[in-house]
Amino acid sequence: MGIQERKEREKGRRRQQIMIAAKRVFSLKGFNKATMEDIANEAELSPGTLYLYFKNKDELCASLSLRILQYLNIKLKHVNSEKDLEPRQKIKALKEAMYNVYEFDPLILINMFHLQSSESLKNLSPQLVSDIRELSNNSIKEMADIFEEGIKKNVFIDKKPVALAETLWALFSGAVLREESKRVIKNDKNYLKLTLEGDFEIFARGIKK
Amino acid sequence: MGIQERKEREKGRRRQQIMIAAKRVFSLKGFNKATMEDIANEAELSPGTLYLYFKNKDELCASLSLRILQYLNIKLKHVNSEKDLEPRQKIKALKEAMYNVYEFDPLILINMFHLQSSESLKNLSPQLVSDIRELSNNSIKEMADIFEEGIKKNVFIDKKPVALAETLWALFSGAVLREESKRVIKNDKNYLKLTLEGDFEIFARGIKK
Amino acid sequence: MGIQERKEREKGRRRQQIMIAAKRVFSLKGFNKATMEDIANEAELSPGTLYLYFKNKDELCASLSLRILQYLNIKLKHVNSEKDLEPRQKIKALKEAMYNVYEFDPLILINMFHLQSSESLKNLSPQLVSDIRELSNNSIKEMADIFEEGIKKNVFIDKKPVALAETLWALFSGAVLREESKRVIKNDKNYLKLTLEGDFEIFARGIKK
Amino acid sequence: MGIQERKEREKGRRRQQIMIAAKRVFSLKGFNKATMEDIANEAELSPGTLYLYFKNKDELCASLSLRILQYLNIKLKHVNSEKDLEPRQKIKALKEAMYNVYEFDPLILINMFHLQSSESLKNLSPQLVSDIRELSNNSIKEMADIFEEGIKKNVFIDKKPVALAETLWALFSGAVLREESKRVIKNDKNYLKLTLEGDFEIFARGIKK
DNA sequence: TATGAATGAGCATTCATTCAT
DNA sequence: CATGAATGAATGCTCATTCAT
Structure with a gap:
């Protein structure tokens, strides 16, 4: 045993x-x-x-994506579970959680987009595919919960929480990709923190009352 | 001749x-x-x-990316050249330009990120690489110019124009990728226009005074 | 053209x-x-x-088998088309046709039995599979026709012609395999003609009145 | 001990x-x-x-072949040892012995022919190779003895007993293979007994006076 | 004796690239 | 210029065999 x-x-x-x-x-x-x-x-x-x-190369790659989604999910759950945080503080915590994910593995995030190729999906076990789907949806949902709370408490402007969550996700993945493309163009990572900060600041400004 | x-x-x-x-x-x-x-x-x-x-497959792919960057550049130049537009209207025009790029070829944008693999770069002619770099920088610069004008005219909050431009780019590429990943998760493209709209609205709200 | x-x-x-x-x-x-x-x-x-x-290795192998079946089929058709031959003479012609097939390629006959593995069949194009089936059945049918004629003309004992044809085929493939196994045991091919002769003689004696 | x-x-x-x-x-x-x-x-x-x-996979396979040859040998020895059987009855007993072998394991007989590949032989221990040779030869010899007795007693026509034995073996292995190939072509095993019967009947008719 | 994780040589198959026509 | 047959290096994957436990 x-x-x-x-x-x-x-x-x-x-x-x-x-x-x-x-x-x-x-x-x-x-x-x-x-x-x-x-x-x-x-x-x-x-x-x-x-x-x-x-099972094969595709599944190895997808497992990497799954791993980072699990990591993100735990972080998000943790943020949501802290009951005494103010919505604005939660946004801040959210930001930090996403930082951590990014720092955990900035490059593998890019590889997550290989999952998009429907050709690759054929090689994955259904279990793995559904796990990834579930975690992705869950992440959006956790983020949406934070926004919903903020809207209820009248701290955030009245937007659909899910739309907000997806926008944040866009901002985030966009920032990641931008950093990545910087590597090509400038090979210069100095501004990472700065620009991610900028993104979030503008985003937060847009959603806060 | x-x-x-x-x-x-x-x-x-x-x-x-x-x-x-x-x-x-x-x-x-x-x-x-x-x-x-x-x-x-x-x-x-x-x-x-x-x-x-x-010359080879990588160069064919890179040429596609170059083409779309050229398209974007022309659009941005055009927006900037319209001297009588208000900053807020320029933001709106910017949004439409980026729509057009997206609609011109949503999927090829994803492929642009293949350029990131430094392995691929080895196969490209230096000319092509420098063309792409130049156009990318130029696009950021054109966008920055719009923001700079807005800041000068005291319509936008005081942020580094380049940072704003990069944030917009992040938002944009993020939205594109998000749409792409939606395909995997939901196979549902209905919300595309809506969410792109949402992104830009929040972004604009964040930068406007 | x-x-x-x-x-x-x-x-x-x-x-x-x-x-x-x-x-x-x-x-x-x-x-x-x-x-x-x-x-x-x-x-x-x-x-x-x-x-x-x-298409693949299996299909290459199967094509070899198809080729020999085609060869056999032509030979059998030719025997059957000779209208003035006596049944006993046709048996003799049959024997010679099968000799020729054997001499054309003794070893590939063995390989024909790889087709039996249902695992291999999965890799073949349906067209090829049906071609092989058709030719196999046709070969048996051509032989059966010879026997049927003999039975009708009261020269052969009254047995089902198809059964006779299949028995001949058994005898033939058995002889082929036996030669093959001799290679292992004795590495001695001298008796080939002799033993094939023997097989056919006994067979013919059994079916003739 | x-x-x-x-x-x-x-x-x-x-x-x-x-x-x-x-x-x-x-x-x-x-x-x-x-x-x-x-x-x-x-x-x-x-x-x-x-x-x-x-020792290895080939040897495991060869051992299976050896096992079936041993089984056949015992059966044949037993037939031969029954001193009071008439030659015609011995042929009948022979037929039944070979049935039993076939029923004992029809498919492994096919695998016996893998031994033919001289490439496989390299992997076998000399002892095993010589055992198989000995048993094969012995089986032929046992069968030949039956025929010899029949010829001596003037019941069978005068043919070389060894040739007869080998013909029987051909008929037998041919029938086995034919059944096998039927699986591919018709997926129909109903006629097995019938056709084996048919083979032997014709064979016996050929050798009996 | 039995295990089963690890090995790594081996092979079918693919595909970017070339070059004779 | 255009072709497309031929190339052959590259690679994902398999599986008989070994060996430390």
């Missing part, structure tokens, strides 16, 4: 090890130029081993 | 023909699943012919 | 070239140990070229 | 267990599509354990 458990945990650790390696390699080479062999080398494992833990 | 010119124009036409086909195929299959043969078929040309007009 | 035709013929030639190489390699190494690269080398082509002419 | 013996017997049991599982899996998937892991699962053992009892 204890043995069973330890094995489960060991298996989880291996998956983590592979995902960390994959993250590094995807970040470095991009999803398509990264080969399974690259990832195996990075993880100091053999290619075959990767397939013991992930 | 006249012949020379006609040939040049003819060559330009062919390039257009190929890029239109490429756009269609990339939209349909995504950049990576689209093969050069697919594009050749779509263009009713042979694969070999594509290489008479584009 | 002439060009179109010549190209068609050229394409057919290429297919032949590949099939001849495949036959050689399959004979030498067996179906599973033979790699597509082996076949490409033997055909003095590159691996990719093989896939221009055959 | 008693312990030694028990261990030996235990070891034999394990081998049987594995071979039974292998037979099931080979029958289901065919030799090449069946993986060692499939067999291990079927045997409710781990893959590694298989290699404690069989």
